[in-house]
Amino acid sequence: SAVISQKPSRDICQRGTSLTIQCQVDSQVTMMFWYRQQPGQSLTLIATANQGSEATYESGFVIDKFPISRPNLTFSTLTVSNMSPEDSSIYLCSVNRDTTDTQYFGPGTRLTVL
Amino acid sequence: GDSVTQMEGPVTLSEEAFLTINCTYTATGYPSLFWYVQYPGEGLQLLLKATKADDKGSNKGFEATYRKETTSFHLEKGSVQVSDSAVYFCALSGSNYQLIWGAGTKLIIKP
Numbered sequence: 001s002a003v004i005s006q007k008p009s010r011d012i013c014q015r016g017t018s019l020t021i022q023c024q025v026d027s028q029v030t031m032m033f034w035y036r037q038q039p040g041q042s043l044t045l046i047a048t049a050n051q052g053s054e055a056t057y058e059s060g061f062v063i064d065k066f067p068i069s070r071p072n073l074t075f076s077t078l079t080v081s082n083m084s085p086e087d088s089s090i091y092l093c094s095v096n097r098d099t100t101d102t103q104y105f106g107p108g109t110r111l112t113v114l
Numbered sequence: 115g116d117s118v119t120q121m122e123g124p125v126t127l128s129e130e131a132f133l134t135i136n137c138t139y140t141a142t143g144y145p146s147l148f149w150y151v152q153y154p155g156e157g158l159q160l161l162l163k164a165t166k167a168d169d170k171g172s173n174k175g176f177e178a179t180y181r182k183e184t185t186s187f188h189l190e191k192g193s194v195q196v197s198d199s200a201v202y203f204c205a206l207s208g209s210n211y212q213l214i215w216g217a218g219t220k221l222i223i224k225p
Contacts, residue, residue: 006157030211031211033212041217041218042203042215042216042217042218043158043203043215045212048210048212056210092157092158094158096211100211101145101146101207101211101213102146102148102160102163103160103211103213104160105150105157105158105159106157107156107157108156108157
C-alpha cells in the first residue's frame with residue numbers, strides 16, 4: 001500500500017476564490033489521480049496527473065477550472081478555481097504503484113463553498 | 115462501455131446479521147474487481163480485490179468471489195458489527211489503470 005496525505009483536510013471558501021489541494025505520498029508512485037465526490041454520490045475522476053507533463057482530463061473537466069501540477073513522483077496539487085457552491089465536494093487523490101490497477105486513497109479534502 | 119451496478123441502499127441490518135451487497139458488472143476483457151469501504155468522514159480504503167475468475171478476495175471477515183459466468187462480485191460477511199457501518203463501493207479496472215465505480219451502498223448496522 002502507500003501512505004497518502006492531503007492538505008487541507010477541510011476548508012470553507014467564498015465563491016469566486018480558488019483553493020489548492022496538496023497530495024503527498026510516502027514513496028514514488030507511477031500514477032496519481034484526482035477525484036471529486038459530491039455529497040452522497042460516487043466518485044468521479046477529474047484527471048490523471050502525469051509527472052513532467054500536462055494532466056489528462058476527463059470529459060466535463062477542464063484545465064482552466066481544475067489546474068493540476070505534478071512536479072515529481074511523490075507530490076501533486078489540484079486547484080479548484082473561481083469556485084461556486086456547486087464545487088462543494090470531497091476531493092480525493094489516489095495513487096497506484098508499479099503499474100498495478102489497485103488504487104490507494106488519501107483521506108480527502110472536504111470543501112464547502114459559500 | 116464498462117460499468118458497475120450495485121444494489122441500492124441504504125441497507126439496514128441488526129448486529130450479527132448476515133450481509134450481502136450485490137455487485138454486477140459489464141466489461142470487455144478480464145478486469146480486476148474491487149470492493150472499497152468509506153467510513154464516515156474518511157477517504158476510501160481498499161477492502162478486497164480479485165484479479166481473475168473464481169478468485170475469492172477476503173479481508174476483515176468480508177468475502178467476495180469473482181464470478182465470470184454471472185458477471186458478479188457480491189460482498190458478503192457472516193456476522194456484521196456496528197463498526198461495519200459505512201459506504202461500500204464496487205469497482206472494476208478499466209483502461210489506463212482507471213477504475214470504474216459503482217454508485218455505492220450505504221450500510222447501517224443497528225445494535
